[in-house]
Amino acid sequence: MKKEKNKYLDLFLSFLKIGAFTFGGGYAMIALLENEFVSKKGWIDKDEFLDIVAIAESTPGPIAINSATYIGYKVGGVLGSTLATLGVVLPSFAIIYAISLFFDAFLGFKVVKSAFKGIQACVIYLILSAGIKMFKGLKKDVFTVTVFAAALIAFVLLSLFSVSFSSIAFILLCGAAGIVFFLLCGKKKEEKK
Amino acid sequence: MIYLSLFLSFLKIGAFTFGGGYAMISLIRETVLANGWLTEEEIMNFIAVSESTPGPVAINMATFIGSSQGGILGSVCATLGVVLPSFIIILLIVMVMKNLMKYKGVQAFLSGVRPCVVALIIGTSVVLAKSTFFPSDSGSVVFNWRGAVILAAVAAAAFVYKKVKKKKISPIILILFSAVLGTVMF
Structure with a gap:
């Protein structure tokens, strides 16, 4: 029983540490997770870890939360996944909450305000370069590129003319297009095989 | 009620974004602007802070926006909202639908979603660039x-x-x- 307890505590603390020390979101976290749970602790084997990453990327929600919930469940069931998720969320929550308390006052300084005007330009670069990096990772078949181009053009035009059209609708429509395309073309390909 | 509205908004954001924190930005921006919670400039400030502090960007954004609108309880509601869909979906997958990802239909759906998410991210940067570099203060557009x-x-x-x-x-x-x-x- 004591050993069991330790496992849960260990799980919680590992995720607390990962939550507190990874900058830049879920993808940055994957390397740390692998190091901690595959290499160091051996709780999860390498193949399974790859499965976990694939699932975390293709299910909705933050990748960090998806992988914490998954790994937590593998190690210690529902309690394990709760502790892992709590662990990975807590540091963010505490740090950001503390910052939010004095952020407005901080922005009241003229020099900080100017600094943030510069930072806003940088944020555009960060988002764009994250997008480009993800674009490089996409398969470049006709379907993928068409969906990408159509969604990009539609999104930019609708936003510029302030037509409200939710990103959720974009995602669902493109997902539906994926299914339709599969029904039309994918089946033929399979028959050929 | 702000707490319920924060919780539900972030629940929706958590349930519909594929591909991590950056993918969330377009939906967070829409939601926050539609509710009048933040201005475009404030959103970018929040993104900058979320990027430069540890932890998942999505959680950082949720906590930050929650706190700015409803204090500590607001940030708890927003963070809980963004985490819950992930938590439940992943538990369902590991417990009952181990092969969900292997179904052809799910893969076909995701094959459409992936390029869409990338388009939304790049599109958001274009829209933010427009509002940052050509702000339309008091009617006239300045560069x-x-x-x-x-x-x-x-x-x-x-x-x-x-x-x-x-x-x-x-x-x-x-x-x-x-x-x-x-x-x-x-």
Whole structure:
């Protein structure tokens, strides 16, 4: 029983540490997770870890939360996944909450305000370069590129003319297009095989 | 009621974004603007802070927006909202639908979603660039050339760093660099 307890505590603390020390979101976290749970602790084997990453990327929600919930469940069931998720969320929550308390006052300084005007330009670069990096990772078949181009053009035009059209609708429509395309073309390909 | 509205908004964001924190930005921006919670400028400030503090960007954004609108309880509601869909979906997958990802239909759906998410991210950066570099204060559109210069400087710095050091520069360094340029130029 004591050993069991330790496992849960260990799980919680590992995720607390990962939550507190990874900058830049879920993808940055994957390397740390692998190091901690595959290499160091051996709780999860390498193949399974790859499965976990694939699932975390293709299910909705933050990748960090998806992988914490998954790994937590593998190690210690529902309690394990709760502790892992709590662990990975807590540091963010505490740090950001503390910052939010004095952020407005901080922005009241003229020099900080100017600094943030510069930072806003940088944020555009960060988002764009994250997008480009993800674009490089996409398969470049006709379907993928068409969906990408159509969604990009539609999104930019609708936003510029302030037509409200939710990103959720974009995602669902493109997902539906994926299914339709599969029904039309994918089946033929399979028959050929 | 702000708490319920924060919780439900972030529940929706958590349930419909595929591909992590950046993918969330377009939906967070829409939601926050539609509710009148933040201005476009404030959103970018929050993104910068979320990027330069540890932890998942999505959680940082949820906590930050929640706190700005409803204090500690607001941030708890928003964070819980963004985490819950992930938590439940993943538990369902590991417990009952181990092969969900292997179904052809799910893969076909995701094959459409993936390029869409990338388009939303790049599209959001274009829309943010428009509102940052061509702000329409008091009716007339002015060109924010200082911002454009800073963007070019940041891109150049990232490019040179990658060529020389052969690895990607940390976003935190870029944010600090742009902050210094901001204080000098504005």
